[in-house]
Amino acid sequence: MKKLLFIIFCLTFSTPALAQQTIFNAPSAEVAQKGRIFTQGEFQFRPWKPGRFMLNTDYFAVGIGHNTELDMTLFNVQSPASNNITLGTGFKSAIPLFKEKLPKTELKAIIGTEVLASLEGNGAGNWSYAALSGRVPKVNTRLTAGVSYGTKDIFGVDTVAFIGGVEQPITKNFGLQADWYSGKEHFAGFFIPGFYYAFPKDVTLYAGYQIPNSSKNGVSGFVIELAKLLP
Numbered sequence: 450m451k452k453l454l455f456i457i458f459c460l461t462f463s464t465p466a467l468a469q470q471t472i473f474n475a476p477s478a479e480v481a482q483k484g485r486i487f488t489q490g491e492f493q494f495r496p497w498k499p500g501r502f503m504l505n506t507d508y509f510a511v512g513i514g515h516n517t518e519l520d521m522t523l524f525n526v527q528s529p530a531s532n533n534i535t536l537g538t539g540f541k542s543a544i545p546l547f548k549e550k551l552p553k554t555e556l557k558a559i560i561g562t563e564v565l566a567s568l569e570g571n572g573a574g575n576w577s578y579a580a581l582s583g584r585v586p587k588v589n590t591r592l593t594a595g596v597s598y599g600t601k602d603i604f605g606v607d608t609v610a611f612i613g614g615v616e617q618p619i620t621k622n623f624g625l626q627a628d629w630y631s632g633k634e635h636f637a638g639f640f641i642p643g644f645y646y647a648f649p650k651d652v653t654l655y656a657g658y659q660i661p662n663s664s665k666n667g668v669s670g671f672v673i674e675l676a677k678l679l680p
Contacts, residue, residue: 470508470520470541472614473641473657473672475628478557478582478593480543481512486679493659495670502670503528510541517542522563524603533571535602537563543582556583559595565602574600580612591616597630597637604635622647626655631662638666651678 470489471477481487489508495501505526510518521538525531541561547554559582565574580595593614600607614628627642643657655674661667 470510470518470522472593472616472626472628473643473655473659473674474630474637474639475593475597475612475614476541476559476561476578476580476595477614477616478543478555478559478591480516480518480541481510481678483512483514485512486510487512487518487676488679489674489676491672491674493670493672495668500668500670502668504531515542516544520561520563524565532569533602534568535565535571535574536568537565537576537603539563539576553586554583555591556581559593565600567602571602574602576600576603578612582614589618593628599635599637604637606635608632608635610635610637627657632666633663634665636667638662641672643672652676 470487487508487510491506491508492503494503507523509521512518517540519540521536524535524537525533539562541559544558546556546558559580560578562575562577565576567573576597576599578595578597580593582591582593584591595612597610597612598608611631612628614626616624616626618624623644623646625644627640629640630637632638639659639661641657641659643655645653645655647653653676655672655676657672658669659672660669
C-alpha cells in the first residue's frame with residue numbers, strides 16, 4: 450500500500466487548470482481533453498484545537514474524448530488516521546446540451562461514477578453523481594446542481610445528497626467559487642466558499658474555507674487545491 454501511495458503522490462506533484470474534477474467537492478462541468486492528463490492534490494486542514502486535522506485527496510484523470518475522462522482518486526489520507534484509505538476508479542462525462550440553440554449558456558449534463566476499494570480491508574463501495582450545469586449570459590456565472598450517492602467508504606455512511614456549486618470569473622486568471630453538499634451526518638456535508646487563480650503553464654490554485662452543515666459532518670477548516678493540466 451505504501452508503494453501505491455508513493456506512486457500516486459508522485460503523479461500528482463512531480464508536475465505541480467482550469468479543467469478540474471471538482472469545484473471543491475462537487476463535480477465540475479469540465480473534463481480533461483482527449484490525450485491530456487489532469488492531476489490535483491487537495492488538502493483540507495484545521496491547524497488549531499479542538500478538532501485539529503489534515504485530510505489529503507489526490508485526483509488523477511486522463512481525457513479519452515467524447516466529453517469524457519477516466520478518473521482515479523485516492524481518498525481519506527488523514528491525520529488523525531481515518532483507517533479507511535480508499536481508491537476510486539471510474540469516469541466523468543460533461544455532455545454539452547443545446548450547443549446551437551443556446552451557445553452562451555454552455556449547458557452541460559454531468560454524470561460520473563467511481564468504484565471504491567478500501568486499501569485497509571474495509572470492503573468496496575461506489576460514488577455516483579448526476580448534475581446540470583450552465584452559465585448565466587452576460588455575467589458569465591456558472592451554476593451547477595444535482596444529486597450525489599456515495600457509500601461509507603468515503604462519506605462515513607451511505608448517503609444521498611443534493612450538490613450545488615457556483616463559479617464566477619472576475620478576470621482572465623481569477624474568480625470566485627463555492628459548492629455545497631446537503632446532509633447532516635456524512636463527511637462531505639460542507640459549504641465551501643473560496644476562489645481560484647490560474648497561473649501560467651496550466652497550473653491553478655484553489656483556496657476556500659469549509660463550513661459544516663452540523664457538528665456531525667466534521668469541523669470547519671481551510672481547503673487548498675493545486676492542479677496541473679499536462680500537455
